[in-house]
Amino acid sequence: MRLKQLFYLCLFIGVLSTVIVGCDDDDDFQPFDHAAQAVIDDEALVNYLKTHYYNEDLDSIKEVDNSQTPFFDNISTMVVEENEITYNLYYIVTEEGVGYQPSKIDRVLTTYRGELLDGTVFDFRNSIAVGNPWFSLQSVIKGWSYGFTHFKAGNNISMPGAPIEFEDIGEGFLFIPSGLAYLNSGSGAVPPNAPLVFTVGLHDAVPEDHDSDNVASNLEDIDGDGDLLNDDTDSDGIPDYLDVDDDGDGTNTIDEDANGDGDPTNDDTDGDGIPDYLDSDS
Incomplete structure (x- = not known):
């Protein structure tokens, strides 16, 4: 019985050694250029x-x-x-x-x-x-x-x-x-x-409207750099093109359409040059 146990122990050590040697091959890995x-x-x-x-x-x-x-x-x-x-x-x-x-x-x-x-x-x-x-x-x-x-x-x-x-x-x-x-x-x-x-x-x-807020996603690139992921008007961690309330004022963007024409981008209630859906104090 002891000889059998010794055999399996040696076999395990041999396998373990093989695995360890195999892992050493990763040192030769070169990332693709x-x-x-x-x-x-x-x-x-x-x-x-x-x-x-x-x-x-x-x-x-x-x-x-x-x-x-x-x-x-x-x-x-x-x-x-x-x-x-x-x-x-x-x-x-x-x-x-x-x-x-x-x-x-x-x-x-x-x-x-x-x-x-x-x-x-x-x-x-x-x-x-x-x-x-x-x-x-x-x-x-x-x-x-x-x-x-x-x-x-x-x-x-x-x-x-x-x-x-x-x-x-x-x-x-x-x-x-x-x-x-x-x-x-x-x-x-x-x-x-x-x-x-x-x-x-x-x-x-x-045009896609990923958050269905009646503002086309390509218009939600506020800084105009072509990257939608870095535009987050209310800093809530959700980019504007995926955020149903862009300015975080509690009113969804789709509902900040004061003139009722279906386009929230042309409504500026307080006349400060910032459309209501991006203006938290409008």
């Missing part, structure tokens, strides 16, 4: 932009092989800061659109085709009549959140009882570094560290 990857991605995207163009007849992206105009000749650049890393988000607006221009927290109704730089199509939506093609720009990759702010929605020409239809939609391309997409983890058919190319059509867009 996202800043370095951003540089690699940018070089790959610039090369792609200089060597590819859109073939309108084929509705596809092709390599330049003659005198075609490469994407690079018409490119626009948006510099994006995420997690203290600077990224270049490239885009082309081929059709501006005529309707609402979304902020990066709104909802969009869109068709799209997503490709890798080697031309592999990993995702697409050709119709707004199938499934639910609405996307919250807060719940998608950052390249979409920022990229769609450069387009406007179209004009709804749908007829009663007929499929939904828009004309004069916003159209163009987004060229997204992996740091504003799926990073070094990838997703489904998208491998790690993959820059992405999207051909997009913005059919419709609507």
Whole structure:
């Protein structure tokens, strides 16, 4: 019996030693260098932009092989800061659109085709009549959140009882570094560290009102820095875009609509230049 106990004790010590040695391997762990990857991605995207163009007849992206105009000749650049890393988000607006221009927290109704730089199509939506093609720009990759702010929605020409239809939609391309997409983890058919190319059509867009207070969330960025999380008028720990009583005066924002027009932003009872819903002594 004692020999058996001694055997299990030795076995336990052996396993414990293995675990401890295995843990020591963590000392070799190196965090992923996202800043370095951003540089690699940018070089790959610039090369792609200089060597590819859109073939309108084929509705596809092709390599330049003659005198075609490469994407690079018409490119626009948006510099994006995420997690203290600077990224270049490239885009082309081929059709501006005529309707609402979304902020990066709104909802969009869109068709799209997503490709890798080697031309592999990993995702697409050709119709707004199938499934639910609405996307919250807060719940998608950052390249979409920022990229769609450069387009406007179209004009709804749908007829009663007929499929939904828009004309004069916003159209163009987004060229997204992996740091504003799926990073070094990838997703489904998208491998790690993959820059992405999207051909997009913005059919419709609507402003979000996350706290249902009749003030669009994109208007609750009081300091105008593009970050909704640091705007908290009554300092209650709840950012204004999620706070039903922005100024903390006990009257909900939606009820601070003195003229009854459904818009709390244009009511200033005491004439001090601060709308009532942000003025605790109004």
